[in-house]
Structures are given as structure tokens and as C-alpha cells.
Amino acid sequence: MSSLSFSPTVKICGLTRAEDVQDAISAGAGFLGFIVEANSPRRVSVSEAKPLFSPTKGLAKRVAVTVNADDHLLDRIARDLAPDFVQFHGDETVDRLAQISKRYDFGLIKAIPIVTDEDMKTAGEYAGIVDFVLFDAKPPKGSQVRGGHGVAIDWDIIARAPTPKTFALAGGLNPDTVREAISRTKAPILDVSSGVESAPGVKDVFKIQAFMKAVNSHG
Template sequence: MSRVTAKICGLSNPETLDAAIAGGASHVGLVFFPPSPRAVSFEAAAGLAARVPSHVAKVGIFVDPCNALIDEAIEAGALDVIQLHSVTPGRAAALKQHTGLEIWVAVPIKTRSDLDSATKYEGAADKIVYDAKTPGGAALPGGMGLRFDWSVLDGFHHPLPWALSGGLTPDNVAEAARRTGATLVDVSSGVETAPGSKDVDKIAAFLQAVAQL
């Protein structure tokens, strides 16, 4: 059995969700951020969540959300994990207390110094998702197919369990996991044919590469 597990993020239709589950994904991600091409409505989230077996965790992705949005998404999607972008450690801690769910926080990385911010979430979150930092003024905080220099993680004392994201594809995920020691890899645009359009064959190829690690 692979020591590495995978989250397929930004799923928005039954066909691709089913492909992620069939391929062995440990986590499936539903985006609750309207500007994203991968965003799902509460109604769609409910339909997708109903297809997810209990051994696969449902992750809701949010960007600096209000409590009302979080509450409605949890109710609709029966979420197991909340993944937060663009939140302070204090806000992450407050949402952990408010929801009682596992909290992941995305930390955007470009240089080694960017890792320092990860340490601030100790005690406030359960997992860090290292993602590639997007350019200034970008409309989205992630899901843009960018990757960072994995070597910046060399020798870093991780303050929390962590996942690797940012520019992963079926072709590079094996190298990425071996290079960084990641035990959870997270992909979105790397298994798409266009922004928001997941491809069942790419999902299968990505998960097959992970299963061989």
C-alpha cells in the first residue's frame, strides 16, 4: 500500500468525483469560493457529498470565509475537513473552535522565508498545505498550476503535519513526493484540460502514480 495519499481538489461533477474515488483518492475537495472556475453551489455540493464513501474525506475549500458560509457549506456537503486560504492564525483557531472539524491552512510558498509563516499556525490548525505563491493581483489564491522550488523544504522542521500542493501533475507527482517526503499530495489544475474541467483519465493517471510510491 502506498505511503502517500492524494487529494483531488476542485471536483464539481459526479463523473470526475467518481473517478477520484475509484482511483483511490484519500480526500476529495469541494471549492466554496465563487470567483473560482471550480466553485460549487450548496445544492451541487450536497449531491456530490452523497456519492462519497465514508473512507474518503470531504474537504471544503474556502478563502477568508464568514461563519455563515462555512456553516451552510458544512450542512450541504457533510464536510470532514475545512481548508482555509488567506486567513490569520487567530481566524483559523476561531473556525476550528466554531466548527469542531479538522482545519487545514494553505501557506503560499516562493522562497524559504515564506515557510516562517507556517510556524504561526501551530496550535491553530491541524495541517499545513504548502502551495505555490500566486503572482500579486491574481484573482485566485491557488489552482493556477504553479509550482514552487521543492528544495526550500529541505531540512525544514515542519510545525504541523503537512501536504504538498502547487503545480503537481501525473508526470511529476512521484518526483515531488520523493524529493520532499510528502505523505499527502494535492492536485487541482494538474488533472484538468481547462480551468475547472477535470479529466477522468488524468485523475486516474495521477492516482496511479501515487499508488506506486
């Protein structure tokens, strides 16, 4: 395998505990993801998220992950958490995100489930509005939870499509799969949640360290 000319950044998502946040920072994660008031076993309220956000300012990019958040929730997130980014993991339209980008100072990430080549075209429609797109797996049939299922995307769909300079890859990433994911997709940002957990919302420091080691030795 030839050496790649970039060093991917890692986003550890679904954080719920202060000790896991510290472990993520210590391991070198560039982004910290918190699922704020959305349907998920990793859900935290705005008030629960605040003590996790505040001490980490400047140490990593802090991301509030939302699903179809209304303006009231976004106002609370902006005021109480002051995130670097808000991730939109629901059915938000291009027009909706364009309005949000004008109203708030935080960066925008849009998650797009990728199942077919056509989905990559849909993702492209958001590229000019948001700071970057997150390619994720489609939730299992019947699930009301949008992410964190440990299901992988068909990486060949991403490999054969034009991709923006900055994008994130999620879905089925863990210490055993991430090197191949990097090799096949050239993803500059890797988003992991269940792949570094011992239980939903409970991160495993050894899995975090193994994941970061795999990323840093991908060449």
C-alpha cells in the same frame, strides 16, 4: 532512487462534477476537494456542492475549500455539507482559525503560499491550530484566484525546512512531476487540481489514473 517508507495520500481538488468525484474515489483518492463559493473557475455553491458531498460520506475525506469565509458561509457549509475538513485558502489569521476550531466540528486545513524560507516559518505558526498545513504556490501576479494555477513551489525550500508530520503539498503537480515532488519533499499528502484536468473544473479520468499510478510507484 531508494524506496520511501510511506505511502502518500492524494487529494483531488476543484471537483465540480459527479462523474469526476466517482473517478477520484475509484482511483483511490483519500481526499476530495470542492471550492465552495470562492473566486475560482472551479467554484461551486453550497447547494451545488451538496449532491457531490452527500453520496461520498465515508468513502474519502471531503474538504470544502474556502477563501476568507465569514461565519455565515461557514455555518451553511457545516449545516448543509457536513465536511470532514474545511480548507482556508485566504488571509485567515491564527486567531481567526483558533476561533473557528472552537466553534465547529470539522477539521481545519490552512493553505500557505511558499516563496521563501520565511514563509515556512509563517506556516509553522498555524501548525498548532489546524489539523495540517497545505504548502502551495503563490498565485501569479495580479490573479485574484488563490489556487489551481499549475505553478510549482521551489521544493528545496520545503526539503531544507523542518516540516510537521502531516502536511500537504500542492502547486504544479501532475503525472510527470509528482514522483520527483515526493522524493524531494517527502510530502505525505499530495494535492492536485489542474494537473489532472482537461479544462478548469473538468477532470480527466486518464490523467487521474496516471497520477495515482505515479504516486503508487514512487519508490
